[in-house]
Amino acid sequence: MTPQEIRAAFIADLIGIAPDLDPAAIGDDDHLQDDLGLDSMDFLNLVSALHKRFNLPVPESDYPRLATPSKAVAYLAAMLAA
Amino acid sequence: MSLFTMPSLGADMEAGKLIEWLVKPGDHVAKGDIVAVVETQKGAIEIEIFEAGQISALLAEPGQTLPVGAPLAQIGTAEDAAPAVAPPPRGQPPQAAKPPAPPVAPAGGSGGPRPASPAARARAAELGLALETVAGSGPGGAVLLADVGAGAQGHPAPPMAPAGDGGPKGRPGLDLTGMRHAIAAAMSRSKRKIPHYYLSHEIALQAAQGWLAATNAARPPDRRLLMGALLVRATVRALARVPEMNGRFDEGGFVPSATVNCGLAIALRGGGLIAPAIPDAQDLDSDAIMHRMRDLVARTRAGRLRNSEITQGTITVSSLGETGVDALFGVIYPPQVALVGFGAPRVRPLILDGTLTPGLAVTATLAADHRVSDGRRGAMFLAEIDRLLQEPDNT
Numbered sequence: 001m002t003p004q005e006i007r008a009a010f011i012a013d014l015i016g017i018a019p020d021l022d023p024a025a026i027g028d029d030d031h032l033q034d035d036l037g038l039d040s041m042d043f044l045n046l047v048s049a050l051h052k053r054f055n056l057p058v059p060e061s062d063y064p065r066l067a068t069p070s071k072a073v074a075y076l077a078a079m080l081a082a
Numbered sequence: 083m084s085l086f087t088m089p090s091l092g093a094d095m096e097a098g099k100l101i102e103w104l105v106k107p108g109d110h111v112a113k114g115d116i117v118a119v120v121e122t123q124k125g126a127i128e129i130e131i132f133e134a135g136q137i138s139a140l141l142a143e144p145g146q147t148l149p150v151g152a153p154l155a156q157i158g159t160a161e162d163a164a165p166a167v168a169p170p171p172r173g174q175p176p177q178a179a180k181p182p183a184p185p186v187a188p189a190g191g192s193g194g195p196r197p198a199s200p201a202a203r204a205r206a207a208e209l210g211l212a213l214e215t216v217a218g219s220g221p222g223g224a225v226l227l228a229d230v231g232a233g234a235q236g237h238p239a240p241p242m243a244p245a246g247d248g249g250p251k252g253r254p255g256l257d258l259t260g261m262r263h264a265i266a267a268a269m270s271r272s273k274r275k276i277p278h279y280y281l282s283h284e285i286a287l288q289a290a291q292g293w294l295a296a297t298n299a300a301r302p303p304d305r306r307l308l309m310g311a312l313l314v315r316a317t318v319r320a321l322a323r324v325p326e327m328n329g330r331f332d333e334g335g336f337v338p339s340a341t342v343n344c345g346l347a348i349a350l351r352g353g354g355l356i357a358p359a360i361p362d363a364q365d366l367d368s369d370a371i372m373h374r375m376r377d378l379v380a381r382t383r384a385g386r387l388r389n390s391e392i393t394q395g396t397i398t399v400s401s402l403g404e405t406g407v408d409a410l411f412g413v414i415y416p417p418q419v420a421l422v423g424f425g426a427p428r429v430r431p432l433i434l435d436g437t438l439t440p441g442l443a444v445t446a447t448l449a450a451d452h453r454v455s456d457g458r459r460g461a462m463f464l465a466e467i468d469r470l471l472q473e474p475d476n477t
Contacts, residue, residue: 019384020351033405037351040308040403041379048304060298060306 001080007073013049014069017042028070054080083138086131086155088148089389091122092268098122099147100154109137111157116388118154123264124356124392126385135159261354272416276331277452280411283464285471286434287427287442293474309427310401311372312474313444313467317399317422318342318363318371320466326455327420327448327463328396336419336454345395345415346375348382357415358387359395368474402426409445419451420460422467 001009007028014032015023021036032038038046047058047066056079058066065075088098098120105117111131118129135157142154272278290312298306321328321342329338344363348356358381360366360374381387398415401424408428412421425445432441446467450460 017380017383018351039349039379040310041376042383044303044306044308045376045380047306048302051303058303060295 001077003073003077006076006080007069009053010050010069010072010076013046013053016049017045026069028073029068031068032066050076056080084133084135084157084159085141085153086117086157088120088150088152088154089129089393090150091120091124091127091389091392092264095122095150095264097147097149098127100142100144101126102144103140105137105140105155107137107139111135111137114390120389123260125261125382125387127392128386128388130388130390131157133157133159258353261350265355268416269413272413276414276416276419278414278449279452279457279460281448281450281457281460281464282409282411283446283461283468284430285444285446285468286432287444287471290471290474291427291442305369307368307372308375309444310403310424311368311375312471313401313424313446314344314346314360314363314375314399315366315368315371316467316470317397318344318366319470320463321364321397323466324455324459324463326459327450329419330396330417331419331451331454332417336451339396341396343394343396345398345418346378347398347400347412348379350382356382356387356392357395357398357400358382358391359398361390361394397422399424409447411447412449414449414451419454420463421449422463423447423449 011023011026014026014036015021018036018038026036030036032043032046043063043066047063050056050066050072051058054076056076062075066072088100091098099122101119101121103118105111105115111117112134113132114130116128117131117137120127120129138156138158140155142148142152148154287309290309294307294309294312325338326336328342329336331337341362342364343359343361345357345359348358350356358378360371360378363371363374366374378387378391395415395418397418398412398421400410400412400421402410404426406426409425410423412423414421423446425447427442427444429440430443432439432443434441446464448460448464450463
């Protein structure tokens with residue numbers, strides 16, 4: 001997958017768990033919790049969706065690497081390539 | 083015959099707008115079936131019926147705004163159908179032999195109502211689009227705002243609501259002014275009528291945190307637990323020792339509840355707050371509580387709460403999650419008599435066995451109704467929550 005495809009998939013999962021977010025208004029460096037207002041339950045639901053889509057384990061210790069869309073895309077790309 | 087009327091979804095509600103009927107005349111309904119969707123200041127709410135019978139007539143049209151108590155439908159109940167006069171016509175099975183009404187499909191399931199977020203409903207109504215004509219891309223096929231936009235290609239773009247105060251990036255659509263009004267009415271009533279007292283207690287969470295980390299390490303994400311579920315579980319269990327914190331204060335005074343219908347304060351990104359309840363939480367273990375919390379949060383976001391969930395709470399837990407301040411002092415949600423608040427768990431200096439140690443801790447607070455309980459009992463409640471959180475595997 002290209003980074004663009006990973007980003008599109010990530011945003012789709014993000015909108016899936018937070019349908020009240022406007023995809024066009026999400027910036028790559030927006031912090032999921034501080035800027036987009038996800039709470040810990042939303043975040044866990046996002047991790048679950050990514051886990052299902054990419055079949056990656058995403059342990060809790062990796063959560064900080066999903067803090068923003070750009071960080072998450074880099075993390076997912078690295079894990080998929082590993 | 084009986085009338086099905088616009089239900090009151092909280093003391094602050096005066097009217098609701100009928101969005102859609104999920105039944106038609108002739109349909110058989112069972113107690114607890116979802117029969118209609120009503121738009122309120124709390125978003126779109128699925129309305130359950132509380133008696134079994136057959137729908138005789140629908141008395142209100144979708145789109146109508148009706149006051150609480152207004153007749154919505156006429157229901158023929160079992161007594162009406164009892165063949166007191168004549169046997170049923172030949173070839174028609176007697177009433178009692180009729181098959182039970184088919185179970186209502188779970189939200190999002192095929193055959194059920196088309197789930198949709200409140201924003202999507204509002205936009206579809208603006209555009210005059212039927213939700214059934216829009217392909218949904220949300221959870222369980224729910225129609226999202228973006229889907230309505232896609233379904234409305236060729237329509238002029240509707241004017242966007244003003245962006246507001248630059249807060250979190252929410253979408254317009256939900257009636258936030260109406261919700262603010264509803265919150266104001268309920269909280270004003272609470273502060274006017276309920277003599278609150280407040281207690282605060284710091285609870286060490288190393289035991290809970292250690293158990294949680296070990297439990298979650300072996301689990302895939304969709305089975306992981308959050309600290310919030312352990313806090314709710316401990317609160318629910320602690321109520322067994324202080325039953326006077328769990329119930330409702332009505333005209334006749336306090337009525338304790340045999341079940342714990344645990345309300346969860348869920349903040350909406352655009353502003354506002356809804357506190358739907360997990361019914362019968364006293365029977366649920368941590369996994370089940372977590373599952374129900376996930377479900378409630380997801381349905382709150384997608385606008386698919388049921389009226390029983392927002393009207394039958396017997397206590398409320400408000401938890402700030404991982405990002406927030408140290409403590410919150412809540413306002414009781416009437417007619418309940420207690421609210422337990424949890425601040426953000428944080429690493430703090432703790433004294434353990436005489437030694438200063440950094441450790442995770444949370445400040446638990448209690449707002450309780452002095453007409454029903456006193457500080458001594460409230461203190462026992464918070465101390466019991468503390469004790470239970472020190473043995474998290476005992477669930």
